[in-house]
Amino acid sequence: MAPNLADYKTDVHNDWCPGCGDFGILNTIRMSLAEMGLERHNAAIFSGIGCSGKTAHFVNVTGIHTLHGRVLPFAQGAALANPAIRVIAVGGDGDGLGIGAGHFVAAGRRNVNMAYIIFDNGVYGLTKGQASPTLKLGTKTKSLAAPNVNYNVNPLGLAVTSGFTFVARGYSYDVAHLKDLLKAAITHKGLAFVDVLSPCPTYNDVNTRDWYAGNDPGTEQKERHARIYKLEKDSDYDPVVHFSDPKEINTKISQALAKSLEWDSRIPIGVFYKNETITPYSGRIMDTIPNYLENPPAAQRIDHKAHSTSEISPLVDSLRV
Amino acid sequence: MSGHLDVSCMVGGPQGSGVESSSGIFVNACASMGYHVFGKREFYSNIKGHHSYFVIRVSDEQVRSNVNGTDILIAYDAETILQHYGDINRGGMLIYDKELDKTDIDDIYTLDANYAARARADLDSKNAPHSVQGAVDSARNAGVTVYPVSFRAILASLAESTDNPKLKNMTRMFNVIAAGLVMKALGVPLEQTTNAVARAFASKPKIAELGTKVLEHTYASADGFAAPATPLVPLDRSRPDTILAQGFYGTAIGKIAAGCRFQSYYPITPASDESVYLESHSIVGVRNDRPGSTLVVQCEDELSAIGMAIGSALTGTRSSTCTSGPGFSLMVECLGWAGMNEVPLVITLYQRSGPSTGLPTRHGQDDLLPTIHAGHGEFPRIVYASGDVEESFYDTGRCFNYAEKYQVPVIHMMDKFLASTVLTCTKFDGSKIAIERGKLLDKVDGKYKRFELGGDGISPRARMGLEDGVFWCTGDEHDEHGHITEDPLIRTQMMEKRQSREGLALRAIPDDEQAVLYGDGRIAVISWGSTKGPILDAIDDLAKRGIGGIRFVQVKMVHPFPTDYVRHLLEGAEVIVDVESNYTAQLGEIFSRNLCRDPDHYIIKYTGRAMTSTEIAGALARVADGSAKKREVLTYGA
Structure with a gap:
């Protein structure tokens, strides 16, 4: 029997701060898994370090809570050894775009079948609010001694220029919209990236839920999510690469890059770029290992009655004097 | 001649x-x-x-x-x-x-x-x-x-x-x-x-x-060249079992035989040759089965190389990475994670001369103590050293077995001398490679707990993707399920569970896999790794010159250290000589600590060039006649 939503919840106590945006992402992950009917043992959550890292313990599928910045290597290793597993990597923006930025770029180049979700809040929450890579230059959140002296990383722009083939942004308080993005990311053929704006109610007192809602201090509250708008409502924006044509790909990457630079008064969410014409890593492997998908590393039998069944004699015989 | x-x-x-x-x-x-x-x-x-x-x-x-x-x-x-x-x-x-x-x-x-x-x-x-x-x-x-x-x-x-x-x-x-x-x-x-x-x-x-x-x-x-006294003419012998091997073939072909099906690496001298070989021979014939394959992934750095190998190991795939000292330094944080999460992982470490980038293309055995102590905190590991190329083939099989049986990371020590050697040796025999997968599960009965306490301290291991075998891992201290805990009682139990592996391995691994004795005599040479060949040749040369009475104890399992067995092999030895290619005599330090006795002499070399049998024989001759210094420092070679 396919599991239901409650089956994807562990009884591990969730110690995130009340009002944390991460709750929205966590619930959305569970809902996406349930709606997709993924069997618990066939899905795995890999996480980095920080508040978001604990996500692996809150979802009742195999959960691998790795090291700071290293979530993508661990996740790719598992996804490549056993491509039958739906691998979802999660982590904070400091984890993925600071200490793990090298892995982020390299993962894009590989385009392994899996999804990567960044819980993007602009601060290092668990270490009491230092500036993280997505915080804008000159912004002073409450724990900072002085305004942020570093320019911000543009996660979506970095993703489209690094080879990610599905690049999207969600908002943690718009669960319905985020769920569609996550499901699309998980089923995408290639490496999918979803940057989720997730307000930290404790340490980021600038990009707050109210701020995203357009409810700036001293102004009247406008409509809900007023700063945020959905790309799919813009009929002129088509993120999908339809043909394997370099010109089209360049156009779509450029358009996504331009869109990723919009911020402040108008913040787009939705799918920025989607390209399934690029061969995923598994396909590239099959150029040299044709039966890779039907007999991947994790499926291979290596022994019979406790003895090796690998044929090394062709290799060894070629060395005979 | x-x-x-x-x-x-x-x-x-x-x-x-x-x-x-x-x-x-x-x-x-x-x-x-x-x-x-x-x-x-x-x-x-x-x-x-x-x-x-x-x-x-x-x-x-x-x-x-x-x-x-x-x-x-x-x-x-x-x-x-x-x-x-x-x-x-x-x-x-x-x-x-x-x-x-x-x-x-x-x-x-x-x-x-x-x-x-x-x-x-x-x-x-x-x-x-x-x-x-x-x-x-x-x-x-x-x-x-x-x-x-x-x-x-x-x-x-x-x-x-x-x-x-x-x-x-x-x-x-x-x-x-x-x-x-x-x-x-x-x-x-x-x-x-x-x-x-x-x-x-x-x-x-x-x-x-x-x-x-x-x-x-x-x-x-070259007509004018003088004819040699003993010309190099074909010998009348057939040697169907002799091969001409490059140094890295032992571990590379050993990995294929041992069923290693995933290797991630970052290019580094002298380790990359092994990975390149595996990638060039990625399709593996399997008896009575469809073809298998070794997936080799070239990574963005060594952090990624070991991270990927761990991710792959969690799926039940025999997985490995191969590096040299500078790369290993980067791998250390993930090594601790593997130890904490009881991940069977083999790291093949082709040492070169350090510190830092050191002598990038030259030989050294400087990484023994750093490897044994690599990482913060305390976690179990096995460090295993091969003495020659032929041996490294069989040792590779052992390393994977140790990793899975004891659910620990295993570091297989090799070095630049071994890697860049070309030699004739007896052909590698795949039928001698045993595969022991320890408590790897094929199915799960009842409620599964990856880090279940009790028994011999080794919990049944589900591979990721096994039905009813959902599990959790974390670098934080964890409970039996793999969820984070800071409870002092569980912490104590988990520390004891993990640390018990080293004692278990020492007791269960056959003595002759831990250390090997060659010859007999009142002078005992102790060493580890690639000094084996030069030492054995030196002892033979000395015997021909009438200088006998030298035995050699080759320590293969350098961590955990087989103190009792080494003590047994040294019974009756009057003079103990530690031989190794580093400055501080690292094995000697381990030896002293465990046997509560210092070696009498150290034959060491740190020029970046491997020891020759000539210079070892010279130093041992001085040991035999009583004229040797405490530290005999060798320097031959350009």
């Missing part, structure tokens, strides 16, 4: 000029004629231009090491002559390209200033000019027969006889000329030499054909 044959040759030239293919042709010819060969390559961290050389020892008996001095030096650049003219044995030969004669030391821009200064001082002391000519004269005065040969003249005579002027400038045939000259000097029949060239260029028939002609002209030009 009457009767028994044991000859050493050195081929030197600029990196990228074919020194390796010259040596390859020569080594191949000797091996196919029935001889034992042991060769070693020395090179700079450079692609083209710097001095590189290959030393090859050929014998009709087993050889496991290089010796001091060479019987033949063949040089096709001036730097080779200036660096090695003093290495040629009295009665030996120097064969070199005559056109180098006029080269002055100052003209050799790649020659290290310190080398140049030492060569000038040496030549001054012999009243010889600062030039190739001076070095050649100095060698001649030291009893070396000198054969200047014009490599270009050989090409010119070839061009003339074939009426093809282009061949005059085929300098890339210098490697064939060099190989031909060595073999002519050693009395190898032309036919054998030609066959070796044909094998070396089997995939390029045109080059092979040209090579054959070059050889004919080379042999003709």
